[in-house]
Amino acid sequence: MKKVEIIKANRTITDRNKTHSLQLLRVGAYCRVSTDSEDQLNSYKSQVAYYTNLIKKNKEWVFADIYADEAITGTQVDKRTDFQRLINDCLNGELDMVITKSISRFARNTLDTLKYVRMLKEKNIAVYFEDEKINTLTMDGELLLVVLSSVAQQEVENISANVKKGLKMKMSRGELVGFQGCLGYDYHPEDKSISINEEEAEIVKYIFNRYAEGAGGSIIGRELENLGYKTKRGSSRWAESTILGIVKNEKYKGDILLGKTFTVDPISKRRLANYGEEDQFYLRNHHEAIISEEIFEKAQEILMKRSIPRGAHISNGGNIKRQKYSRKYAFSCMMECGFCGGTLTRRNWHSGSQYKKDIWQCVVSTKKGKKHCPHSKGIPEEAIEKAFVESYRQLCHGNKDILETFLKKLDETLNESSVEKQFAKIQKKISTLDKKKSNLVDMRLDEKIDKDTYEMKFTETSLKIDELLEERTSLENVLENEHTMKKRLVEFRKTLHNNQVLDEFDRHVFESIVEKVIVGSIEEDGTTDPHKLVFIYKTGLADSQNGVFFKPKRKNAKKTNSVDIMNSGLCSQTSNEDSKTSSLASEHACRNSSTFTNKRELKDWWVHDFRIKSYHFNCERFE
Known part of the structure; x- marks a missing residue:
């Protein structure tokens, strides 16, 4: 065997890119x-x-x-x-x-x-x-x-765990954690308190009031920019997200929610919105409020409707559509097609010319094609406004006794409701069964009952509780609807009392009492009426008006046509007292007769036999 000489390793660091060793x-x-x-x-x-x-x-x-x-x-x-x-x-x-x-x-x-x-x-x-x-x-x-x-x-x-524990203990004691002030409030680190900044508070009030009126975040942002207001950080640009962040902030009604976000782990430091994964702490009446509870809740209700995700759909007659909510115009998201159930959107006809006018049309017909909703027609915005003024006039005067009777019956029905009693009874049953479950656990721990009996009784009790919980959830929805209806009744009566006479369209009155407007209908005999307007009020009342009688005068109409119609005897003006007491709709029918510039429109007018469809109420549920 040959002798092997071992050369010991040299730990001196060498630079392999050079031929000599580095001494230092x-x-x-x-x-x-x-x-x-x-x-x-x-x-x-x-x-x-x-x-x-x-x-x-x-x-x-x-x-x-x-x-x-x-x-x-x-x-x-x-x-x-x-x-x-x-x-x-x-x-x-x-x-x-x-x-x-x-x-x-x-x-x-x-x-x-x-x-x-x-x-x-x-x-x-x-x-x-x-x-x-x-x-x-x-x-x-x-x-x-x-x-x-x-x-x-x-x-x-x-x-990290110790720090989290310490922060939770602080929040449970009501101490502010991670708050450094927001628009409308100044933070005082010496005593960890907040106070109202009066100048900024006016901006906050403006934002909430405009949002409650129906304006969107981007619209409010542009208005603030035009008014020259600046954000908390001094920026003159108001993003939509900034406006919505203010609307969502519970601090403006005097409360504080602590623990809105949490850190996933101390390594990545990733923070997520807290949807219940960690404890949260809600402090009521913590400081002076800038916004009232009513305005804040109204803003949250609008925010909830607008925040329906793009993937949320509802079925209507087999058709699937996405719900939207926008209040840029008085009729936005309140117009429903009576033929296909789609919404109506606002469009400009002859934009940029002297014949420009605003029309509301079925979105199914305009976007998918007339074949998908063949009976719908565009209706002028002015006609809808005038039809509502007439409907409101009849509501306040022509059918006052019937209206009061309807409201009284509706009020009595709500007051006689036994939902609250049923809810209290179910709540009591759930509490009793919870105690029974607790007793079963104690008896099992004390070995007073065997394992099989315990499991059988425990499962049986749990199933009963689950059934009662489902029933309670159903009753909660009914109860919430009843409370909403009672609130609407109060607002409805208040609006009627404060607005006895309405000479022109008022958006505030319209939005406060009308749930939606259905445009067009199919009559019992199968005929279609694309001009029929049905106003569904928030109390359940329904009133129909004929949109033909409220169409504005066409700017390019021939004057001779109105003379011919007047001479034909289709519309006669008399000077007797009866003409003074005629309804507003009849006045429209005569005054706007010049709008019928062709035989087809004149025929449609004649078919209705000069009659305005009478005011009717949907009182079937109370009969």
Whole structure:
């Protein structure tokens, strides 16, 4: 056997890109502190001074640079700019060794520690951890490094858990956490209180009032920009998201919700909206309110209707459509096609010319084609407004006794409802069964009943509770509808009392008492009436008007046509007292006779036999 001579390894670091060995190591140090407290900053300065002296005193080392991150967490590398500079310098061949205090100073994430240590090791660059006395080039394996870096990461998670616990204890005591003020309020850190900023509060009131009136976030934003108002941060631009954020904020009614968001884990630091994953703390009447409870709730109701997701659909006669909610115009999302159930949208005819007019048309017909809704026709906005004025006039005067009787019956029906009693009874049953379940558990723990009997009784009781819970949910919906109807009755009577006479269309009156308007209908004999307008009031009343009688005069109509119609005897004006007491609709029929410029329109008018469809009420449920 031949003799083998062993040549001992030389631990001197060599530069493989050069032919000669490097006698001196180019050394850089990395320092970091995680907070900006005074003690931590002093520690940061001490680390920088210590490593500068340490490297310069060693005759075998050449001082390369000090890399230091101030008040930055060690769990996320991408936020540590000097750490990134250190790695880049190493990869560019400017360093031979990196020295740092401990593994936790280098990184608190096990994955990052191993990733960058291996990266530098491939480049023959050592990382030396002083506290652990580990040199990554001379260590036999990564096991020790993995264990110690895992300990560093666990330390971060323990600190995070303790901090979370402390914050929750503060919130449970009603202390403000993470709040630094918002538009309309100033924050006082000395006593952790908030007070109203009167100048900003006026902006908040304007936003809520306009939103409650039906204006959208983008519209309100443009109005604020035109008025010259600025945001809390001094920006003159008002984004829609800013407006909606203010509308959603419960602080403006005097309450505070703590714990709206939470941190998923201390490593990624990712924050999510809290939908129940973590505890929340609601403080009522915490401070002085800027907005009343009523206006805030009205804004939330509108916000809820508008925030229906794009994927939410409803079925109507086999057709699927997406619900929308916009209040830019008085009739927005309140017009329904009587033929296909689709909504009506506002369109401009002859835009830019003297014949311009606003028309409401079925969106199914305009977007999918006339064949999908062949009977629908466009109806002028002015005609809808005038028809409502006439319907409201009849509502207040012509059928006052019938209206009062209807409202009285509706009120009596709601007051006689036994839903509240049923709800209380079910609640009592659920409470009794919960106690029974608790007793069963106690009896089982005391071994007073056997396992089979316990499981049978417990399952039986649980099923009964589930049934009662479903029934209670159903009753809650009915109860909520009844409360809504009672509230509508009060508002309906108030509106009627305050607006006895309505000479012209009033959007506020319309929106306060009308639920929706159905345009067009199919009569019992099968004939279609595309001009029929049915106003569905919020109390359940329904009134129909003939839209033909309220069509505005055409700007290009021939004057001779109106003379011919007048001479034909179809519309006669008399000076007797009866003509003075004729209805507003009849006046429209005569006054707007010039609108019938062709035989077809004249025939449609004749078919209705000069009669306005009488006011009728949907009282079937009370008979």
